[in-house]
Amino acid sequence: MRLAITGLDVRFGDRQVVGIGELSVGAAEIVGLAGESGSGKSMTTLAVLGLAHTVGARVSGSIRLDGTELTSLSQREMRDVRGRRIAAIFQSPSMAFSPVFRVGSVVHSALRLHGMTKAEAADAASRAMRQVLLSPGLLDRYPSHLSGGQLQRVAIAIALALRAEVLLADEPTSALDVTVQAEVLELLRELREQEGMSVLFISHDLAVVAELCDRVAIMQGGRIVEQGPAGVVLSAPKDPYTADLLAAVPRIEPSS
Amino acid sequence: MSQSTSGGSPARPQAEGRTPQHPGADDQPPALPVGARPARPSEAPAREADRGVTPPLLDIDGLVVRFGPVRAVDGVSLQLAPGPCGLGLVGESGSGKTTIGRAALRLVTTVGGTIRFEGKDIRGLRGRALKDYRRAAQIVFQDPDNSLDPRMRAGASIAEALTAHRMVARGQARERAGALLAEVGLDPAFAARYPHQLSGGQRQRVAIARALSVQPRLLVLDEPTSALDVRAQAAILRLIGALRAQRGLAYLLITHNFGIVSELCEQTAVLYLGRVAESGPTGALLARPAHPYTRALRSAVPEVHVAARRTRVILPGEPPDATRPPPGCVFHPRCALAVDRCRSEVPMLRPVGPGRVAACHRAEEVLADVSGLAAVDAHRERGEDHHDAQSP
Numbered sequence: 001m002r003l004a005i006t007g008l009d010v011r012f013g014d015r016q017v018v019g020i021g022e023l024s025v026g027a028a029e030i031v032g033l034a035g036e037s038g039s040g041k042s043m044t045t046l047a048v049l050g051l052a053h054t055v056g057a058r059v060s061g062s063i064r065l066d067g068t069e070l071t072s073l074s075q076r077e078m079r080d081v082r083g084r085r086i087a088a089i090f091q092s093p094s095m096a097f098s099p100v101f102r103v104g105s106v107v108h109s110a111l112r113l114h115g116m117t118k119a120e121a122a123d124a125a126s127r128a129m130r131q132v133l134l135s136p137g138l139l140d141r142y143p144s145h146l147s148g149g150q151l152q153r154v155a156i157a158i159a160l161a162l163r164a165e166v167l168l169a170d171e172p173t174s175a176l177d178v179t180v181q182a183e184v185l186e187l188l189r190e191l192r193e194q195e196g197m198s199v200l201f202i203s204h205d206l207a208v209v210a211e212l213c214d215r216v217a218i219m220q221g222g223r224i225v226e227q228g229p230a231g232v233v234l235s236a237p238k239d240p241y242t243a244d245l246l247a248a249v250p251r252i253e254p255s256s
Numbered sequence: 257m258s259q260s261t262s263g264g265s266p267a268r269p270q271a272e273g274r275t276p277q278h279p280g281a282d283d284q285p286p287a288l289p290v291g292a293r294p295a296r297p298s299e300a301p302a303r304e305a306d307r308g309v310t311p312p313l314l315d316i317d318g319l320v321v322r323f324g325p326v327r328a329v330d331g332v333s334l335q336l337a338p339g340p341c342g343l344g345l346v347g348e349s350g351s352g353k354t355t356i357g358r359a360a361l362r363l364v365t366t367v368g369g370t371i372r373f374e375g376k377d378i379r380g381l382r383g384r385a386l387k388d389y390r391r392a393a394q395i396v397f398q399d400p401d402n403s404l405d406p407r408m409r410a411g412a413s414i415a416e417a418l419t420a421h422r423m424v425a426r427g428q429a430r431e432r433a434g435a436l437l438a439e440v441g442l443d444p445a446f447a448a449r450y451p452h453q454l455s456g457g458q459r460q461r462v463a464i465a466r467a468l469s470v471q472p473r474l475l476v477l478d479e480p481t482s483a484l485d486v487r488a489q490a491a492i493l494r495l496i497g498a499l500r501a502q503r504g505l506a507y508l509l510i511t512h513n514f515g516i517v518s519e520l521c522e523q524t525a526v527l528y529l530g531r532v533a534e535s536g537p538t539g540a541l542l543a544r545p546a547h548p549y550t551r552a553l554r555s556a557v558p559e560v561h562v563a564a565r566r567t568r569v570i571l572p573g574e575p576p577d578a579t580r581p582p583p584g585c586v587f588h589p590r591c592a593l594a595v596d597r598c599r600s601e602v603p604m605l606r607p608v609g610p611g612r613v614a615a616c617h618r619a620e621e622v623l624a625d626v627s628g629l630a631a632v633d634a635h636r637e638r639g640e641d642h643h644d645a646q647s648p
Contacts, residue, residue: 036485037456147574177348178512179571182556186570204486207558211565234560248490249560250515252542 001064002027002198003048003086003166008061010040010047010222017057018043018222025166028196030188032209032230034245035219041202044219045170048200049088050078066165084114087159091171093151097143103154104139110158121161128157132187149180156187160195167191170202185212207249210234218242313338313374313506314360314474320368321355321530325579328355330530331369333605336523339473339506344517344538346553347527350575353510356527357476360508361393362386373474391421394467398479400459403466404451410437410462411447414469421470436465441495457488461495468499475507481516493519514557518542523611526550529578529586532605534619536612546614546623548591585617593618 001024010018018040025031033041046052050070052059063070065085073081082088090096097106104125111121126136132153143151152172159167169188173181185208191197203209209216210230217227218239226239237243312335321329329352336343345353358364360371362378370377373389381389397403404413414436415429424432434444440461451459460480467475477496481489497520499505509521517524517538525535526547534547545551552569559565571590576582585603588594595618603615608623616622 036487150574179348179552179556181558182568183570185558186568205558206486207560210560210562211558231562245486246560248486250490250493250513250519252514252518252554252557252559253539 001025002029002066003200004062004064005044005048006062006064008044008047008059008063010043010052010057010059012057016222018047020044020061020224023217023224023227025198025200027198028192029215030192030199030201030213032213032216033200033202033219034204034206034209034216036204036245038221039219040222041219042170043222045088045168045200045202048168049082049086050075051082080114083110083158083164084162085164086166086168087162087164088168088170089152089155089159089172091174093148093155093172093175094143096155097151099143101142102139103141103143103146103151106143107139107154107158107161111161114162124161125157128161129154131160131191132157147180148176149183152176152184153187156184156191159197160191163195165198167197167199168202169199171204172201173208174203174205181208188212205249206234206245218245310338311375312336312372313341314508315372315375316356316360316369317372318369319356319359319366319371321352321359321364322367327578327581328352328530329359329366330581332356332525332527332530332532333369334525334532334535336474336506336508339504340500341506342500342517342521342523343508344521344524345508345510345527346512346514346517346524348512348553348575350529350578351527352530353527354478355530357395357478357508357510360474361395361476362389363395387421391470392472393474393476394470394472395476395478396460396463396467396480399483400456400463401451403463404459406451408450409447410442410449410451410454413462414447414466417466417469423470432469433465436469437462439468439499440465441491455488456484457491460484460488460492464492464495464499468503473506475505476510477507478510479512480509482511482513496520514542514554526553529575529581531586532613532615533587534605534608534612534614534616536609536614540609540612544623544625546608546612546619547587547616548593548618548622549587551622552590585615587616593622 003025005020005023008018008020009016033044035041043052043057046055047059048063059071061071065081070078070081097103107125108121111124112118116124125139129136129139134150134153138146138150173184176184188199189212192199201209201213213230215228216230216233217224218233218241220241226233226237226242233242234246237246314336316332316334319329319332320327334343345356347353355364359366366379371379373393378389411430411433414433418424418429418432419426434447437444437446442458442461446454446458454462481492484492493516509517511517521538523535524538524541526533526549528549533549534541541550542554545554552571555567555569573590576586576589582589584599584601588598591598597617603617605613605615608614608619
């Protein structure tokens with residue numbers, strides 16, 4: 001397993017917000033972590049990124065990345081893992097780009113931070129931009145000149161350029177238009193096929209999860225209530241909460 | 257389905273509401289750009305009008321709204337029948353859907369076209385008449401955090417609307433607010449809570465109660481559930497459906513989600529770059545889009561069940577710069593069906609089926625799906641069955 005989470009416990013003081021027995025993502029696998037606001041899915045992301053302490057949470061348990069135990073790494077060591085080995089994209093791509101810097105300068109500094117020379121970074125950035133079907137020329141623009149979908153692609157391009165092993169995608173399409181969402185999902189599928197990238201895809205939208213993910217874990221109140229192959233869990237849910245979530249997805253049917 | 261509507265029956269009874277162009281609509285030709293012909297439904301159901309179908313509650317004709325160099329709404333015509341009735345405005349960011357909703361409430365300045373409410377152009381309203389209209393037409397916003405005052409208790413927010421419009425005597429406002437909270441499915445005791453003490457779904461219920469408090473005849477629901485979790489969204493949609501039945505509500509429902517219009521709107525208009533790409537009865541439009549943009553939008557909707565998935569039509573590129581819309585059909589740069597004619601000649605909205613209009617030179621081919629673009633799959637077959645079932 002690329003990413004293996006066991007006995008993860010995240011709490012604020014005495015209050016447990018995440019209690020995960022087991023959750024893993026294999027090589028070239030896309031695993032969905034689905035649930036509503038407050039279910040603990042985003043806290044799980046922060047814990048995996050080694051950032052839970054920044055919001056005042058305490059983490060115990062095991063998070064292994066290709067065998068490396070992340071929870072025992074120092075902050076300095078974790079900083080090297082974060083971004084390079086585990087990349088993350090979030091709901092609002094514009095938050096990831098400072099409005100006063102050109103897109104390329106953000107990309108380059110991310111790549112150089114992880115040890116690339118100036119020339120390597122420039123080269124890797126252009127290559128990654130083409131891989132996400134964007135013109136490298138967009139690197140010279142400011143974030144406000146790019147659409148949300150384009151910025152999300154650039155964020156994915158950074159992960160690609162650094163050859164991240166795992167991509168944490170926290171609601172990466174929730175703020176996008178439906179056609180743009182379809183493009184980003186398509187891109188994630190391609191990266192899995194071509195680059196063998198592993199993705200932990202966090203979403204409240206079971207329809208998106210159903211279309212993208214190989215396996216899915218349903219979270220409620222910090223716990224995983226059900227997990228398994230996406231096709232099985234979402235067509236024959238065992239847990240009533242999963243069934244509830246599924247029933248709530250608006251369906252396209254001729255209105256009666 | 258036959259594309260010729262002559263002698264055909266209207267697809268569904270609900271379609272009648274927006275078919276008649278009531279008298280007088282023609283004597284003010286709006287300053288329309290080429291090709292922005294009013295969205296007049298097909299001719300066949302016009303005969304229904306002769307039998308005395310009620311005129312539309314809201315009749316938008318040739319609406320143009322400009323923001324600087326951008327024509328945010330560029331010659332849009334829509335009609336909404338008196339309630340209970342829902343018209344869905346579907347489109348992506350920049351399609352103009354929200355601006356149309358705002359214009360219908362006179363919240364933005366229009367530069368062309370007419371907006372008639374119960375036969376009267378609202379653009380000229382002043383003083384008392386304007387205040388009456390502000391009561392008759394209400395809006396529910398996407399984010400209740402922005403529409404509810406964080407320093408006001410829920411009950412006081414509702415009571416404020418009631419007293420501002422003198423709906424009740426001052427002493428009765430509190431009691432009435434409690435009754436409204438009950439109507440939207442909240443414990444009247446919630447009147448004492450501040451917005452931050454409520455969940456997103458509960459706040460949206462308060463916003464709906466406040467809008468309903470003044471007995472509006474028209475509601476604009478602007479993405480009312482997109483900020484909510486999926487179960488809260490489903491609950492709010494059920495509430496809207498129930499209120500619509502109980503109160504006979506008529507609403508414009510602005511959304512990017514076809515699933516929502518499918519549940520709540522008889523009619524749907526699909527907007528692209530400030531224009532109507534196509535409109536018609538929701539069921540027929542979703543089962544068999546007549547415009548390539550509708551088809552792309554429809555195919556992009558994720559589906560939980562494998563059997564319901566469609567062959568995805570990925571749109572190349574980004575929507576064009578609205579300050580410099582492309583010549584010809586505004587959709588042509590992203591359309592796989594575009595031919596020379598599409599690059600030069602603006603497609604007029606024209607009848608393409610019972611109660612349906614589309615602005616596409618190749619609408620018949622899209623309907624017949626001869627392009628092979630949207631490969632036929634099991635669901636589409638099923639969709640067509642549904643569609644046929646609606647035509648008596």
